[in-house]
Amino acid sequence: xxxxxxxxxxxxxxxxxxxxxxxxxxxxxxxTSYANDFVDPKYVLAKDFTNFTIExxxxxxxxxxxxxxQGPWSVMNxxxxxxxxxxxxxxxxxxxxxxxxxxxGNTTELTPQEIWVTCPYVSRDGLFxxxxxxxxxxxxFEDMANAxxxxxxxxxxxxxxxYSANVARFINTWFLAPDTAMTPNLAYGQMQRxxxxxxxxxxxxxxxxxxxxxxSGILVLRExxxxxWTSDIDTALNNWTKEYISWLTSxxxxxxxxxxxxxxxxxxxxxxxxxxxxxxxxAGAKQTLEEYFTTQYTWQIVANGDQPLExxxxxxxHYRAYNLAAMITNAKLGAYIGYDVWSxxxxxxxxxxxALDYAITMPAGSEAASELxxxxxxxxxxxxxxxxxxxxxxxxxxxxxYPADAQFLWNQPFSDSGLVAAAATSTGSNSSSxxxxxxxxxxxxxxxxxxxxxxxxxxxxxLFA
Ligand SMILES: *[C@@H]1O[C@H](CO)[C@@H](O)[C@H](O)[C@H]1NC(C)=O
Ligand SMILES: *[C@@H]1O[C@H](CO)[C@@H](O)[C@H](O)[C@H]1NC(C)=O
Ligand SMILES: *[C@@H]1O[C@H](CO)[C@@H](O)[C@H](O)[C@H]1NC(C)=O
Ligand SMILES: *[C@@H]1O[C@H](CO)[C@@H](O)[C@H](O)[C@H]1NC(C)=O
Ligand SMILES: *[C@@H]1O[C@H](CO)[C@@H](O)[C@H](O)[C@H]1NC(C)=O
Ligand SMILES: *[C@@H]1O[C@H](CO)[C@@H](O)[C@H](O)[C@H]1NC(C)=O
Ligand SMILES: *[C@@H]1O[C@H](CO)[C@@H](O)[C@H](O)[C@H]1NC(C)=O
Numbered sequence: 001x002x003x004x005x006x007x008x009x010x011x012x013x014x015x016x017x018x019x020x021x022x023x024x025x026x027x028x029x030x031x032t033s034y035a036n037d038f039v040d041p042k043y044v045l046a047k048d049f050t051n052f053t054i055e056x057x058x059x060x061x062x063x064x065x066x067x068x069x070q071g072p073w074s075v076m077n078x079x080x081x082x083x084x085x086x087x088x089x090x091x092x093x094x095x096x097x098x099x100x101x102x103x104x105g106n107t108t109e110l111t112p113q114e115i116w117v118t119c120p121y122v123s124r125d126g127l128f129x130x131x132x133x134x135x136x137x138x139x140x141f142e143d144m145a146n147a148x149x150x151x152x153x154x155x156x157x158x159x160x161x162x163y164s165a166n167v168a169r170f171i172n173t174w175f176l177a178p179d180t181a182m183t184p185n186l187a188y189g190q191m192q193r194x195x196x197x198x199x200x201x202x203x204x205x206x207x208x209x210x211x212x213x214x215x216s217g218i219l220v221l222r223e224x225x226x227x228x229w230t231s232d233i234d235t236a237l238n239n240w241t242k243e244y245i246s247w248l249t250s251x252x253x254x255x256x257x258x259x260x261x262x263x264x265x266x267x268x269x270x271x272x273x274x275x276x277x278x279x280x281x282x283a284g285a286k287q288t289l290e291e292y293f294t295t296q297y298t299w300q301i302v303a304n305g306d307q308p309l310e311x312x313x314x315x316x317x318h319y320r321a322y323n324l325a326a327m328i329t330n331a332k333l334g335a336y337i338g339y340d341v342w343s344x345x346x347x348x349x350x351x352x353x354x355a356l357d358y359a360i361t362m363p364a365g366s367e368a369a370s371e372l373x374x375x376x377x378x379x380x381x382x383x384x385x386x387x388x389x390x391x392x393x394x395x396x397x398x399x400x401x402y403p404a405d406a407q408f409l410w411n412q413p414f415s416d417s418g419l420v421a422a423a424a425t426s427t428g429s430n431s432s433s434x435x436x437x438x439x440x441x442x443x444x445x446x447x448x449x450x451x452x453x454x455x456x457x458x459x460x461x462x463l464f465a
Contacts, residue, residue, distance in 0.1 A: 030066065031063045031066060031067060031146055031150075032370075032405070032406065033142055033146055034325065034374050034407060035321070035322050035325035035326070035371065035374075036209050036210060036212050036213065036267065036270055036325050036326055036329045037149075037212065037213060037216070037325070037328075037329055037332070037374065037378075037407065037410075038212045038213075038215070038216050038270075038274065038329050038332040038333050038336065039149070039153070039213075039216040039220075039332075039410045040332065040335070040336055040410070041216065041219035041220045041222075041223045041224070042223070042336075043410060044153060044156045044220050044224075044410070045156060045220065045223055045224045047156065047157075049409065049412075050412060050413065051420075052403060052416040052420040052421055053403070053408060053409045053412065053416075053420075054420060054424075055403055055404035055408075055420055056403060056404060056405060056406055056407075056408040056409035057157050057409055058404070059404050059405065059406045060150050060153045060154055060157060060406045060409060061150075061154045061157060061158055063146070063150045063406060064147070064150035064151045064153070064154035064163055064166070065154075067143060067146055067147035067150055067151070068147055068151055068163075068166045070143060070147075071143070071144065071147050071166070071169070071170050071173075072144075072169055072170050072172075072173035072174070072180075073140040073141070073143055073144040073147075073170065073173065073174055074140070074173050074174060074180040074181075074182075075087060075088060075089070075090050075091075075137050075140070075174075075180075075181075075182045076088070076179070076180050077136075077140060078091065078135050078136065078137055079134070079135070080113075080134075080135060082187075082188035082191075083188070083198045083199070084188070086183070088181060088182060088183045089182075089183045089185075089187065089188055090137050090141075090182050090183065090185070090186055090188060090189060090207070090208075091135055091137055091188040091189070091191065092132075092135060092137050092138045092188075092189050092190050092191070092204060092207050093129070093131075093132045093134075093135055093190065093191055093192075093193060094121075094123075094132075094190040094191060094192045094193075094201060094203060094204075095128050095129060095132045095190070096123050096124055096125055096126065096127055096128065096129065097121040097122065097123050097124075097129060097192045097193065097197075098121060098122055098123075098124055098127075098129050099115050099116075099119035099120070099121055099193070099194065100119055100120050100121070100122050101115060101118070101119040103120075104118050104119055104120075106118070112131070112134075116193045116194075117193070117194070117195060117198065118194075118195065119194055120194045120195065120196075121192050121193045121194040121197055125313065125314050126313065126314030126315050127314075137207070138207045141174070141207065141208060141210065142210060144170055144174050144214075145210035145211070145213040145214050146210075146213065147166065147167075147170055148167050148170055148171065148213065148214045148217035148218070149213040149214070149216055149217045150217075150406070151163040151164070151166040151167045151170075151217065152164070152167050152216070152217030152218070152220040152221050153217070153220065153406075153409070155167070155220070155221065155224070155226060156220055156224060161226075161227070161228055164221055164226040164227070164228040164229060165228045167217060167218075167221055167226075167228070167229070168221075168228045168229060168230070168233055171214075171218070171233060171237060172233060175236075175237055175240045176233070176236050176237065176240065181240075184240055184241075184243040184244035184247060185244065185247040185251065186200055186204050186205055186207065186208060186247070186251075186253075186254070187199070187200045187251070187253075188200045188204070189201070189203075189204020189205060189206075189207045189208075189253075190203045190204030190206075190207065191204070200253055201253060202253040202254070202256035202257040202260070202264070203257065203264060204253070205248070205253065205254055205257035205264075205268055205271070206257070206264055206267050206268075208271055209267040209270055209271050209326070211270075211271045211274050211275055212270045212271065212274040212329050212333065214274075215274040215275065215277060215278045216274075218237070218278060219277075219278070222234060237278075238278070238279050238280075241275050241278055241279050242279055244275065245272070245275050245276065245279070248271070248272055248275070249272070254268075258272075261296060261299070261300075261309055262296075262300070262309035262310060262319075262323065263309075263310060263319060263322050263323035263326055265292075265295075265296045266292065266296055266297075266300070266323055266326035266327055266330065267326045269288055269289060269291070269292035269296075269326075269330055270326050270329045270330055270333070272285075272288050273285045273288040273289050273292075273330065273333045273334075274333060276288060277333065277336065277337065282337050285333065285337055286334075286337055286339050289330055289333060289334045289337075289339055289341070290339070292330055293330070293334075293341050293344055297327065297330075297344070297346060298346050298347045299346065299347060300323065300327070300346065300355075301346045301348065301350040301351070301352070301354060301355045302346075302348050302350065303348040303349065303350060304358060305350055305354035305355050305356075305357050305358025305359075306320075306355075306358050307319075307320050307323055307324075307355055307358075307359075309323075310322070310323050315367055316362070316367075317359075317362060317363075317364045317365065317367040317368075317369070317371070317372075318367050318368065318371055320355070320358075320359045320362070320372075321359060321371035321372045321375060322371065324352070324355055324356060324359060324372075324375045325371075325374065325375055327352050327355065328352060328375060328378050328379070331352060331382075332378075342382055342383065352379065353379055353382075353383045356372075356375055356376065356379040359372055359375070360372065360376060360393055369397060370398065372397075373394065373397070373398045373402065373405065373407075374405070374407040374411065376390050376393055376394055377390070377394065377402075377405075377407060377408060377411040377414050378407070378411045380411075380414050380415075381411040381412055381413055381414045385414065385415065388415065390414070391414065391415040391417050392417075394417070395417050400417075400419050401419075402417075402419075403416040403417070403419050403420050
């Protein structure tokens with residue numbers, strides 16, 4: 001067994017407790033949930049991976065297994081129904097809204113259900129109301145999206161039908177099976193609660209931003225002709241998606257979200273463009289992305305590379321990284337359909353790279369610096385890193401396990417700083433350039449330690465904005 005690189009227990013414990021905050025105590029999970037991403041299926045299926053992505057491949061397979069063990073997921077699992085009384089309707093509560101029961105004139109304690117409809121709710125930006133996850137459609141969707149992405153990638157890496165069958169099962173349960181399927185709209189996303197809050201709000205559209213991950217996974221199976229991805233399921237998912245796109249492009253709250261000037265707007269375009277690509281509407285996806293890059297994008301990055309609309313928020317490091325992830329995802333979706341925006345300039349003459357270069361100079365303070373890691377590797381892979389600045393930043397900030405991070409596989413070329421090669425040489429480990437390596441017990445254990453270490457990079461607070 002190859003010696004695993006060292007990591008700090010404190011960091012792992014800190015990350016684990018953050019994850020509890022993220023997922024809820026009953027469903028601890030050790031997978032990094034990146035804010036968003038799009039993985040080019042052609043790159044994945046070509047399998048021409050550089051040999052120092054071996055550790056990232058191991059991580060992906062380990063994450064695929066770990067996530068699959070928790071599925072399937074469904075909107076039916078929530079304990080309360082939205083105002084329609086229909087659990088098939090997706091529902092979530094606005095994360096930063098809190099009840100104020102001081103003026104409702106009750107003479108006894110109110111039950112939680114009474115509080116939800118009686119007390120006015122007020123916003124405290126950046127401060128999570130811990131009871132928000134009592135209804136956890138959002139967490140279930142997030143886990144499902146990650147499971148789809150990693151099981152599809154694991155299928156490409158490993159070839160076992162176990163992984164592709166998992167994807168088909170998870171898609172069927174969340175979107176298609178009549179007894180468990182989600183209705184194709186977000187009419188009850190991020191409800192603010194209280195006497196006037198029993199309806200979805202535009203911020204709820206952000207809940208399904210990870211459609212870009214789901215689409216990445218499906219395209220891998222579809223283009224890779226995985227037998228488990230049948231034409232029946234493909235047709236049915238396209239049908240669902242077309243109905244949902246119709247809601248996403250016409251409902252008033254969806255259009256409000258589209259108009260949001262900050263990260264909410266950026267993520268709206270991630271979601272819509274990815275879904276248009278899924279249903280084969282390349283022209284529509286191009287139009288969607290062009291709209292983003294001629295509106296929000298033009299004002300989101302100012303002359304020094306700052307993103308003032310994110311910096312103004314309560315957790316600036318998080319929000320800058322978060323919007324960057326969404327901009328990068330829009331750019332990757334564009335690249336996939338032949339619309340190259342990497343050198344496109346904002347009205348202040350700046351690019352996505354300038355936004356990253358500014359973000360890495362800022363102190364993380366008490367925030368999770370790890371949110372920036374996938375952005376740094378993605379930007380280094382796209383714009384180049386001839387001086388080794390980004391690789392050095394990763395080594396200094398993410399530590400010597402960074403080539404084992406899953407995203408290191410698809411954000412290439414990026415230097416491994418000699419870490420993987422050194423580990424391989426010192427033990428004579430056998431890696432092949434095909435990217436397929438045999439798994440054994442020792443490796444599986446090593447991979448799970450790696451997974452724990454990578455948890456430090458968990459984008460744990462990235463779910464909401
Ligand atoms: C969620 O719902 C699915 C589909 O009914 C079910 O298979 C799964 O066990 C449920 N998960 C939990 C945690 O209850
Ligand atoms: C009114 O209800 C709230 C929420 O349950 C509770 O905190 C408060 O103490 C109640 N007021 C009285 C007078 O019981
Ligand atoms: C909830 O939102 C929908 C769609 O925006 C709207 O038609 C409906 O009237 C709203 N319901 C309430 C109770 O505000
Ligand atoms: C398409 O989806 C709708 C619900 O979203 C459903 O009523 C309809 O039967 C579906 N059609 C096919 C062919 O799957
Ligand atoms: C990867 O390939 C290069 C060039 O063939 C080789 O020098 C290096 O040792 C290989 N690394 C691993 C981890 O196999
Ligand atoms: C590496 O693996 C290949 C294929 O399994 C095998 O042919 C080769 O002998 C191995 N090399 C070493 C150094 O173990
Ligand atoms: C693929 O994964 C399966 C299931 O975990 C495992 O049994 C098998 O050895 C793996 N195959 C390769 C080529 O890594």
